Amino acid sequence: MKFFPLVWAALWRKRPRTIFTMASIVVAFLLFGLLQAVNVAFGSGVDHISGVDRLIVSGKYSLTEQLQLSYDARIRSIPGVRNVSASSWFGGVYQDERNFFAQLPVDHETYFDIYPEIIVTPEARAALNSTRTGALVGKQLAEKFDWKVGDRIPVQATIWPRKGGSNTWEFDLVGIMDVAKDSERAMAEFLLFRHDYFNEARQFGEGLVGWFVVQVDDPTRADAVAAAIDKEFANSPRETRTDSEKAFNQSFMKQMGDIQMIVTSILGAVFFTLLFLTGNTMMQSVRERVPELAVLKTLGFTDQRVLGLVLAEALILCLIAALIGLGIARLLSPGLAQFMPGLTVNPVVWGQGLAIAVLLALIVGLPPALRAMRLNIVNALSGH
Amino acid sequence: MASTLNQIVAVTAMNIRNIPSRLGTSLVILIGIAGVVGVMVALLSMARGFEATLAGTGKPDRVIVLRGGANDELSSVIFRDQVEVIKQMPGIRKGGDGQPLAIAEKYLLTGIPRIGSTEPANVVVRGTTDKVLELRPETRLSEGRMFRPGVFEVIVGRGAQGQFANLRLGEKVAIRSGDWTVVGIFESGGDVHESEIWTDVETLMAAANSPVIASVTAQLESEDQFTAFKDALSTDPRLTAQVQKEPDYYASRSEALQNMINVLGYAVGIIMGIGALFGALNTMYAAVSTRTVELATLRALGFGGLPVVVSVMIEALLLALAGGVLGAGIAYVIFNGYTVSTLNFQTFSQVAFDFRVTRDLLIQGVIWALSIGFIGGLFPAVRAARLPIVDALRAQ
């Protein structure tokens, strides 16, 4: 709009001051973008990797309990259950504890029907079916460790030694797993191998399973099916607890403690100090420009218009700085997502950030704007 | 002309007396830096607290034996017959009953919600025997009594009681095969065991349908016996086992989380520090420019450039120092001793720990504050000293 050159020129009146203030705001929104992205990883990131038609059956008292392999048939017979896959936590180490990734033995005949999000070629599946020691890995893992189909991958067991006592398990890589959307990546980035091989080659624990993944016919009846499963195993030696996959994933995240609270507190402290800084700058700026604002009034600018000019200045300052800060966060987030899958500066974060920028602008801009509005022309011009 | 030192004192005093008239802008540095230091110290005190809890666990002359290749107690599986082998190893002190002072313990997790929440958290349940008070003399029962074998009874660590629901004396908690009654509360100097629930190992094995042990913790005659013990253990063909001194084991289990919190704390502290730096630069440039005439007049009168620079720096440093002390102080008052719990993802178990605002953190905070103040004051100060006197005097 036509007043933009006036507002823009006013903003840059004292170049170093504006640059420093803007830099502070940029930093604040950079932090906001990154920390909110962490929140996304811990919160809504869960939705993308949870299927509405999937349930997780685990031990009633802890996920770390072992269930019976024989439960598989009993779960299948429950009305509403379409498919079941046993799965366990292998918990091995590849070369170094820091190269952490999950290794999961699964029912290779049913797992991929239950997880259609995972993209595997028919050749890879056939190879897995015909190779007892076969394994699939996620695309990014393969890239990270430079694995190619045909490689033999050694994994040191920390929990489950092989028959004979050795901790070394070797898997033959027969295929790569991929996903269509980045938000689903966590579903495929692990090492998948056959549970029947696991069961026969392990030194102890034969017939035991970590948990079952269940696919239901009708997502709207998922709760009822879950209840039916738990009822089936109530009063058995190993009772179960069945949750929707979403609830299951969420409870993991919640275990980290009140991450959200910590993040919000940090951001609160950051923005509070920022308010001070920016507010002070705006007040200073308006104070210096009292004669100029008075001149605008003599020219016929109404009190409201002068208020609007100062507010516009605050708004432009905060919005531009917020955009830059969020932009930098956006640039950095892929790098950080390596450590924390699901970390993204998504549209919600942008929206929140910009809304806060507007709020910040109003809070720091309103007092000086009101002051400008109330300027008495005669007093201001005569230097009072 | 007065000596340089006198000049510095004079100009500095003038600057500082002047501050109340520039209160708004001066507060910017103070509050900005207080914010940075406060947040950084608070975050780092989490890491310190977590470290103290883990590092404070165990004694160097006590050892923990796990299955060879297992990283932690949750992963380790040891069979009964192997336990006897371990207990016969050389170097273990004899207990009051004449037997080796060593206990085979079971380690598992049970889901208990945090107080005020419904989501279950992975709380550690340790199956042990009543000899545990002799094995770990730093532990004492502060309320109630010891559990009895053969019944579903537990004693609960003070830390766990404070964080998780239904762990008070007399309450019931679901562990395996039903609810168990809390019959005692124990304390052990704020170490990691205070986040645990203890019960009888045989009862637990039966209830969990899992007749295996996770670890054997043994008291050695002395720390010197460690090597002999370790050698005997590793050369025995009947089992694959590994042994560590307790402090080493527990410290290794805290590395990842500690690093993560430290990285977070320093990263946020640095980023915020940069933000505060810009604020400080703003303030000091403004402070200098409102007094351009004053400072130039002084120089025209013969005051050297150095006293001007030093006085501006001192002003910036004093404000920064005040901010740093304020921020560190607030962090201390609000957070020190505050107990939280989180999932130690290395062990998959919940650990309760206190925020610990240590002295070295307070010092780090103040140093960080002074660094920001130093840079924030340096450039404006030099500029003030360099501005040609004539231009400055005409600047009005």
Add this chain to the structure above:
Amino acid sequence: MSDVLVNIRDVHKTYTRGAETVDVLRGLNLDIAAGEFLALMGPSGSGKTTLLNLIGGLDHASGGSVAIKGEQIEKLGSGQLARWRASHVGFVFQFYNLLPMLSAERNVELPLLLTDLSKAERMKRVAIALQVVGLADRARHKPSELSGGQAQRVAIARAIVADPTLLVCDEPTGDLDRKTADEILTLLQTLNREYKKTIVMVTHDPKAAEYASRRVYMDKGQLATAATL
């Protein structure tokens, strides 16, 4: 006889400074005809600037009426007064009061931002105004790059760009040397004689007053004598 443009009747203005009240204008009457170049003179404290502020719509009278082109401006609210100023008055101040971060042409453009004119129209009028004051070649300069006289010319261009009814000048040559002052006053005279602008100028400089078509003296808040050319 030209029409009466400014009609001031029994105007009072009182200021309150703390516990004191000061009567600056006491029952002043004045008529200014269209096309006049009026010099308002008097010692400091006589109230001439206060009167100028009332004529220019910068302040409200405490009593009496100020009618400009038939409109009683003392009855207008501050918002209406602002709009009135935009279309009826152009100001020239002693210290120019240009916005330092805007170029000359952007400064001159300011009053036009309050109109509905398109950007092209606005710039056309700005160019004309700068040409009238003889500064077309300095359009892009900032005030810091202009001499005192040049800055005042820009201020005058800004004052006339919206084609106001009245030009109000408060000590326009107060900050200028003799030679430059004469140039400015000549320009004002040209605006008055050739472009028929009505000008009211406050000055304490008798030489400046000579450029006016009529001189009015004030003392202690009232007119002392009136002399016409």
